Amino acid sequence: MKQWLLILSSFLILCFSCKQDEKRARIVEDFNFNWQFQLGDFPKAVDSTFKSDDWRTLNLPHDWSIEGDFSEEHPAKPEGGALPTGVAWYRKTFKLSETNKNKIISIEFDGVYRKSEVWINGHYLGIRPNGYISFAYDLSDHLNFGNATNVIAVKVDNSEQPNSRWYSGSGIYRNVRLVTTEKLHVAHWGTYVTTPEISTEKGTVNLEVTLQNDSEIKKQFKLVSTILNAENLEVASVTSEGEIAKNSLAVNNQNFEVLNPNLWDTENPYLYKIVTKVFENDHLVDDYETPLGFRFFNFDAEKGFSLNGKPTKMRGVCLHHDNGALGAVANYEAIKRKLQIMKDMGVNAIRVSHNPSSLELLELCDDMGFIVQVEAFDVWKKKKVKADYNLYWDEWHEQDLKDFVKRDRNFPSVMMWSIGNEIREQFDSTGVSITKKLVNIVKSLDKTRPVTCALTENVPEKNFIYQSEALDLLGFNYKHADYDSFPKNFKGQKIIASESVSALETRGHYDLPSTEIKRWPPAHNQPFDGNDDLTVSAYDQVSAYWGATHEESWKAVKARDYIAGTFIWTGFDYIGEPIPYPYPARSSYFGIVDLAGFPKDVYYMYQSEWSKKDVLHIFPHWNWEAGQTVDVWAYYNNADEVELFLNGTSLGKKSKENDDLHVMWQVPFEAGTLKAVSRKNGTTVLEKEIHTAFEATKLELEPHKTTIKNDYYDLVYVAVNVLDEGNNLVPNADNLIEFEVSGGGKIVGVDNGYQASLEPFKANYRKAYNGKCLVIIQSNGKLENIELTAISNGLTSKSITINTSN
Ligand code: GAL
Secondary structure: OHHHHHHHHHHHHHHHHHHHHHHOOOEEEEOOOOEEEEEOOOHHHHOOOOOOOOOEEEOOOOOOHHHOOOOOOOOOOHHHOOOOOEEEEEEEEEOOOHHHOOOEEEEEEOOOEOOEEEEEOOEEEEEEOOOOOOEEEEOHHHOOOOOOOEEEEEEEEEOOOOOOOOOOOOEOOOOEEEEEEOOEEEEEEEEEEEOOOEOOOEEEEEEEEEEEEOOOOOEEEEEEEEEEOOOOOEEEEEEEEEEEOOOEEEEEEEEEEEEOOOEEOOOOEOOEEEEEEEEEOOEEEEEEEEEEOEOOEEEEOOOEEEEOOEEOOEEEEEEOOOOHHHOOOOOHHHHHHHHHHHHHHOOOEEEEOOOOOOHHHHHHHHHHOOEEEEEOOOOOOOOOOOOOOHHHHHHHHHHHHHHHHHHHOOOOOEEEEEEEEOOHHHHOOHHHHHHHHHHHHHHHHOOOOOEEEEEOOOOHHHOHHHHOOOOOEEEEEOOHHHHHHHHHHOOOOOEEEEEEEOEOOOOOOOOOOOOOOEEEOOOOOOOOOOOOOOOOOOOOOEEEOOOOOHHHHHHHHHOOOOEEEEEEEOOEOOEOOOOOOOOOOOEOOOOOEOOOOOEOOHHHHHHHHHOOOOOEEEEOOOOOOOOOEEEEEEEEOOOOEEEEEEOOEEEEEEOOOOOOOOEEEEEEOOOOEEEEEEEEOOEEEEEEEEEOOOOEEEEEEEEOOOEEEOOOOOEEEEEEEEEEOOOOEOOOOOOEEEEEEEOOEEEEEEEOOOOOOOOOOOOOEEEOEOOEEEEEEEEOOOOOOEEEEEEOOOOEOEEEEEEEEO
16 A cells, blocks of 8 residues: 555656646746846946945836936937936846756847847857847856856947937836756747648648757757647647757758638737747757747739738838837837727737837737738938947848847738838939848748838839839838829839828817818928927828828728728827927827827727727817807718707708718807717717816826736826816816825826926826826735825815736
């Protein structure tokens, strides 16, 4: 009996340890916590003995620019967000157990802006000037184990300015991981998956696995790759065996068949994954995951784009990388919220402008169902601003472009490689050879997606990037008035509106009459006839001269099948590029949604056109001077008419005619209630009311979700509305609001979407702007419910509870 027990328990222990062993072959450690940070230059900080105890301790991702005060004098200038840049150092001290000896330990950085240099225990690991590129260093040869400590030091140099046409942020603003493997392991970005054939009956899959043997002896290996479906069930598996020489890389191809694959599309983004296990003498030494989606797509010179055989116009937006009040910090929840707001508008495609994105953005686009155009560069050899990436072009562009493709080529959402945005070389003959070279680099790593470039020159013989004949897909920025000439001038070419619109708006501000269209800049030498408070009308009536209003542009794209889709400049306002105004304007006016995430009215025009939801949106607010004639616009869909009533009296029914995208009434103002009713075949679809607001008396708090995870990362965005006694938003309220927070959260940002506000983003107060502001709460790791209170002089305070979970 005893003997039996012994055998049984040894067996159990064995199984248990096998399992543990299996689970823990590759250890990926979140390396974001407990860094020390100091602004300034500290060359001695590379030494392990350097004392940095008095530096600030913080968790990554971190952007020091967003913590600063605005000033026109900052070298990044208002175009770069008017925030400080400079040089700073980060250090992290850590220990490794003796069991890690003989392992391969690497550090992975998703992005450091800019020109990072990294040292481990005083040994120099390298420099990466490109602030958007992901990179890794092998630390193994320089580490200490047991009680001895290790120090990693990172210098970040964002002092060469200006180096960007928009806000870049400064610091280690994306995630950092420490990855431990055995000496035989899958190389960094070491898998590449393609799906050569897809039908509803069968999908074939090729997985290229690059193995790396860092030991001094050759090794025999077994590679087992298994495809799991979204329910985590195995649907195919392939085993291969081989030998790998010492200190070398070896590429293995594995081919699979999946019967009746679920296709990935933007409405049902069904994802599989491939788990690759590497065995050495039947001992698991590494495991690695690769995302997998079955989808096929095609660009056609006449019919545009199709996804899985279905004609699909890309209803896209361009997005810069900043996350408003969080600055450049790449936070999963912040990006998810941003994408969810876009999804709800009906967006199905994202152009990541104009640089490699965070990993989280692409993971979320896979999960949520967006078609993605990723983009490598905003400049090549010819600069746009003084200290642009052109300074590093010769030495770095090959490596950066390769790393960009290798990192992103497994995401099914990624369907286009853009090698540049409005590149200067399109205007001179050097454009031909550089384009050919870049396209070759991309194609050497991925032939399954078209290579494109966002162009502005639409005279074919003057565009040398086009003349290279190397592009698979022509991206044109703006030029909507010339679309009709494209099929003739670019015969047989596939075309997408890589960038469009560039309209300008401030949420909640309206200039009358709404029918007067303005362009910026106006005729030569004339000042922009703007507003003293640096606002731009939220009626869709102002755009940059190279662009168009939202309606002008969408009508042009919608009417032409050969335009595969459009990417509107931009989905969200972003920090920097505050056209049309000088400082104190410091963030852009181009967004369909403001910097705080509050939709401007035109959001609902797109929603009515792009989503399946029933939409009825009327604006502006209803607080005007008595007798003033006000243009009342309605965006609607799924109805034949809208009837408008003022204080119960009908102002008539209106229907969109031809290609109209809104209807309008000119209404002499009279305080009270404006009501709109949309009807289809006489049946009411939706009703909307706007009331004249009285004096502000109270606050309302609207969290975007009610539970936060206590993981130090999760965020809750709380919208703050200033209301009158009847719960109407007070449309011009600018009350100063203070926040108190207790329990499991802290304030990490405040905003109100006003492009010329000089209040800091990091504060526990914010003035409302046009009735609204925002406070962002982040988990502080405590498993305690969060109490948030908003207080404002003369208004009834408001508190809410946010639950915390683990
Ligand atoms: C485009 C450019 C964008 C942005 C935009 C503003 O020409 O590609 O990055 O600057 O203009 O309208």
